[in-house]
Amino acid sequence: MTTNAKTETTTQSGTEIFVPLNKLKKSPRNARKTPHSEAHIEALAGSIGAKGMLQNLVIEPEANADGEATGFYLVTIGEGRRLAQLLRVKRKEIRKTENIRCVLDTENDPQEISLDENVTREAMSVPDQVERFRELSERKGWGAEEIAARFGVSAHVVRQRLRLGAVSPKLMQVYRDGDLTLDQLMAFAITEDHARQEQVYESLSYNREPWIIRRDLTKTNIEATDRRAIFVGPEAYAEAGGTIIRDLFTEDQGGFYEDPALLDRLVIERLEGIADEVRQTEGWKWTSVHIDFPHAHGMRRAYPHAVELSEEDTAAAEAAQAQYDALTEQYDSAEELPDDVDQRFGELEAEIERIDALHHAYDADEIARGGVFVVLNHDGTARIDRGFIRAEDQKPEPEDAEDGCTEVEGHRVSADGEIIEDGESGEEGNHVSALDAEDDDAGDDGKPLSDLLIRDLTARRTLGLRLVLGEQPDMALIAVTHALAVQTFYRGVDASCLGIRSTSSTLASHADGIEDTAAAKALTDRHEGWAADMTRDVADLWGFIAGLDHASVMALLAHCASLTVNAVKQPAERKPYAQQTADSLATAVTLDMTAHWLPTVRTYLGRVTKAHILAAVREAVGDEAADRMAGMKKEAMAQAAEQLLAGTGWLPSLLRTTQPAWLRKQPETAPIPDGMPGTEEESFPVAAE
Structure with missing residues (x-):
């Protein structure tokens, strides 16, 4: 039986009645004291708006101190739904006098049934949610937002549940049986390849950390943070037919690119486009593109030289700089630049950089003989290195066409560097000795000085230079x-x-x-x-x-x-003093290798023993973390250590720099200079405690 609140005086407990929303109050005997979150109220309001209120409120009449009815009702069960309806009033979806279907309960203890409502219930299992959400998506064509609005959850949660539908039914059953955790199940959802999921599951050891599952599933893929992925970009890769795997359950930083071969091809194609533009606009003889720079090219390299700017370029540079300075002065105190002014700043900066680049140029002859390498930089940008000249394009060295000699400072010099006197052919039997030349007083004014005398005089000059240079x-x-x-x-x-x-x-x-x-x-x-x-x-x-x-x-x-x-240490070399000097140099320049090196599986952890890995973790993180890893296999241990050491500043001993003596001798109260670690340890940076 359903009745109106106005006739409640004759209504028995357990009867359904309609009560105006503004006549409902929160019960002081409600077992839930922690207030509902705003997100939960938002979700309930969305669900009620889409489907109506499927579950009645349970209420009791409010009485004053004399036991007389006030005309209001206290909500024993359903306070969240009451607040959701009030939110709908605020949004002008319903009136504040909207009739709310309630069940009157005057027999049970309000505190007990409120506690019962919050404790004696079980949420639907994740696999069941996955199947129902997926069914609604396929049967009714609802998207994540619409499903979320109807069921009081966020769209992100719905997307996660739909994504779990990509997990192999076999693994879903393993989860139902309790042999997989939800985090592990979500890790498998990073790919839709059921065979691959099952293969990785079968190969797992006792260590089933979610990150290990994701690592094994994406081992053949390229991370979105890879320089190739950054250079090509997700749009171009997708347009070429590539698939990006995205993990909705963790911060994947852009996902994983499934097809490395396609990605490499797109990189080369884009680099070739840049190379063609450089060759056409600058006129180089050749260009060559590579993902990695070909360091063993063996070519000589020419560099640009300083040139004078034309009057036109000089005037343009002065005008652009003057405008830039004027704008800077005008908007010096502005917190935010207008769009047109910001755009003008960019144009002027580009013009100044363009003209500044004209201060240096290659010779036309070098451009006609030389070439350009266009490669992929470490940060995912194109790197253009100009001025390389192949051996076959080198200019021949000037030489005497008859005897292979060259002219140096008035003397003819042979190919092996010997000075050849006049009358010498370089052939045996035709030499004129230096002594004969000194004794010859024939008075030939055009005859050069002898080799012996030249060495004598220049040796004395060398001595003089040594003496004087040492004084300046x-x-x-x-x-x-x-x-x-x-x-x-x-x-x-x-x-x-x-x-x-x-x-x-x-x-x-x-x-x-x-x-x-x-x-x-x-x-x-x-x-x-x-x-x-x-x-x-x-x-x-x-x-x-x-x-x-x-x-x-x-x-x-x-x-x-x-x-x-x-400062490279090689096994066969014994240079203790050279290495000692390298240590002293590192201390003198306060070398901080944390700016240039990180302990990763590739750089260190995968190349040392388990004992070294545990020692690093123990030093940087602590004994407890090291002890937890002690039973892991080498590969898993290295991966786990990489995550633990990230951000700690830990370095192996070979990369550590001893603190300068002046810093070690400072009193404890002395301020530490900016950029120097505040520590009393002998080396810096010091591993995090």
Whole structure:
């Protein structure tokens, strides 16, 4: 029997009645004291709006202190639904006097039935939810948002449940049987390949961590954070027919690309497009594209040289800079730039950069003979390296057509570097001795000095230079910088009178992929910047360096010296003092390898023993974490350690830098300089405690 609240005085307990919403109150005897969340009320309001209120409220009449009815009712069961209806009033979906179907209960203890309502119930199992949501999606064509609105859950939860429908029925039954957790089941949903899911499940050991399941399922895929995926982009990959696996249950950072071969092809095609544009606009003889830079190319490289700007470009540069400065001054205090002003700033910056690039250019002859490598950079951008000249395109060295000799400072020099006097043919039996030349007083004014005398005089001059140079440190700095710069930027040219020899060892043979890292790119950019400033003719290099300010000379010296550093330890080498010097250098420059290296499976953890892995975790994270991993297999242990060590700043001993003595000797109360770890340990950075 259903009745209206106005006739309640004759209504028995258990009767269904309709009560205006504004006559319903929260019961003080409701067992739930923790308020409902806003999200839950939102979900209930959506569900009631779509299907109506499927479950009645349970109420009791409110009485005053004298036991008289007030005309209001206390909601014993269904406070969340009452609040949801009030939310619908606020949204003007219903009136505040809307009649709400309730069940009157004046016999049971309100606190007991309220507790019973909240405790004695069981939520639908996940597999059942999956099947029902999937059925609604397929049978009625409802999307995640519509299903979510009708069932009081978020659209994200619905998408997750629908995604679980991609799990193999066999594995779903394993979950029903209690042999898989929900987190493990969700890990399998990263792919829709049932055979692959079942294969990974069968190969799992006792360690069934969700991350291990995801790792094994995506082992042949490419992460969206890979430089190839970043370069191509998800849209172009999808348009080419590629599939991206997305994990709705974790932060997948863009998912996984299923087809590595397709991704590589798209990378090459896009690089070829960039290479064609460079060749057509700049006129290079050839271009070559690669995903990884071909470091063993063996080619000589030419660099651009400084050129004078035309009057037109100079005027354009001055005008653009003037406009930029004026806008900067005008909007210096503005918190946010108007769109048109922001756009104008971008245009002016692009124009200034374009004209600035014109300050350096390649010779037309170098462009006609040289080529360009277009490769994929470490950060997913295209890298364009110009000026490489193949051996067959090199200019032949100038030489005497008859006897292979060259002219150097008025003397004819043979191919092996010997000075050949006039009258010498280089053939045996036709030599004129230096002593004969000195004793010859025939008075031939055009005859050159003898080799013996030349060596005598220049030896004395060398002694004088040594003495004087040692008394002039500033000039010695220029001389040393010149000697290193000659060998750094003019390969094959012996143009320094100092016996300093610069050797730069290639690191690629010691560490795979090292030349494609961010640190290597930064070093290359610095080198190319200096190379562009070098004089075209090595004979002019001394004047260029002597004309630099002191800071620039020091910067050039530092760059040239840095390229000669070799701290590589090789098994057959015994250079304890060299390694000690490398340690001292690292301390002096406060080298922080955490900026350039992370302990990952590829870089370290997969290449050392389990004992080393546990020692690293123990030092960086603690004994408890290490003890939990002790029973793992090597591969799983390395993967787990990578996650634990992330962000700790842990480094193996070979990469640690000893703190400078001045820092170790500071009193405990002394402030630590910015950028230095605040620790009393002997090395930095120190593993997290």
